[in-house]
Amino acid sequence: MNEVSGAANAQVVAAKKKLSSSFFKKGITVAILSGMCYGLYSAFMTLGMAKGVWANNLYAGVTVGGTVLSSFVMIYMLGALGSALNDTISGIWCILIAAIKGKLGDFFRTIKTKPGAVMIVAALIGGPIASTAYVVSLQMAGSIIIPITALCPAIGAILGRILFKQELNARMMGGIAICFAASMMIASTSMTGDAPAGRALGMIIAFIAALGWGIEGCVAGYGTSMIDYEIGITIRQCTSGLTNLIILVPLWGILSGGGVGLAGELIGNVVTDMPSLIFFIISGFASVYAYSLWYKGNSMCGAALGMACNGAYSFWGPFFIWIVLGVFDGQKGMGLPPIAWAAAIVMVLGILVIAMNPMDLFRKKED
Template structure:
């Protein structure tokens, strides 16, 4: 659980934030490859189910990620900045896939509240004691990290948003851990991965429309890829044919009654 927290909480979360800062919300659907990765790792490590339908859903997700990534191509090819950001987003997906697989297995034996406590405490200590000093030294000195941290903690408006974000993150990851332990890493990660659509959508609404910040609008192709990603995730999660069969049974029962 501690290893999963370090990989998913420190490495992946940092990679995700860096990628978003580089090119915006286009990297959100790319990072949603984590359910597909979790399903594969769940099969390899814990012998969890990975049938043909789930494999087909994984293929759809991969195709959607390439479709979204294609929006970074211009007449001169893909820019170095865009390519780097997409690779960083894939690092986030790999880490979260590993975390979902391992943490889902772990929370099958312990309460999700304990699991998320281990995750947040471990990631918080690693971020504060390891990540911030390393990033500070890369930027020119440890004092930079200290100054930025003090500015964040002493900024009233910033702390309001940090607190709100932390509470929502707690709810998100606790339910994710609980879902993975109940239905497996593939299915749990697939349901969680619907943020491939909601992530860019709320970035557009809150940052683009409300905050009036440039660069948060996505091209039509990226939206199509995000919807395709959500469809692939749902195929991993459920069998659409079962829904049709259930509806037919309900109709037959109503006609009989």
């Protein structure tokens, strides 16, 4: 009887290990897909900002509402507007998905809770600040800034140590050093004689995006540990989009001298411009899964490995921008120099070292 019981227990343990391994591998796949979706979102948003009224406002110096758009407005205000439009459309996608899955009631109930409030705070940091900086840096320097924004896990690890006394051992510090070395490799491309004007400033602004997302990751980690990741993403995208659209864009309008009226006219122009809006609809949809699959992957394979897999967007971002804008849309200058591609891969490796001991992958395989 004991032998039969022991054999049965061994089968149960083996089945459990097999199920856990399958769940773990699926989590890695989900986290990798989140990085790919982030690359797609970046590519289609950038394409949208090169079409229709965006192309006119950015490159032709068009007068809007009687005010000639200065370079100040073209770079920062339109950057905020692009981020606002993408995140607002993404929030609408999130609400539609939640309604289809019967979670809309949970969304409104969660907003009133403490974890919901934490997600709102995280969205305010990652949206109006980081996302706008990301869009502005993309417009100024192109896809070369994406690996720089992928420094956010390294920054998050440092901030986690400072703010929450989280572990920061020698291996993690080594990974952070690798990430910063990769960013220096990318920055070296701005020192060449043929570097486009504004690339260096764009890279600096990209660091602001990385800092904002690093802070957001620390804050949001608390909120998403207690609520459905799909509800958390809905709160995040709606808060970010509406804050950008209602507060930040009008504020840039006032600072530019055009007032709230200029902001309103620009918003009206972009939401009715179908040649560009169609690409924002696609980028907004990709944004839903760029963020939601990240959280889902973290819950399945662990936040550390999930963060590393998602961090591969430092490669997928430039890759899809090159494919979508360079190959399909025929825009020139979308390719990256070899050193930037190499730096993107080094950045992914650095993030992996921060997130986990790479040797654990081989140990799991042996088990």
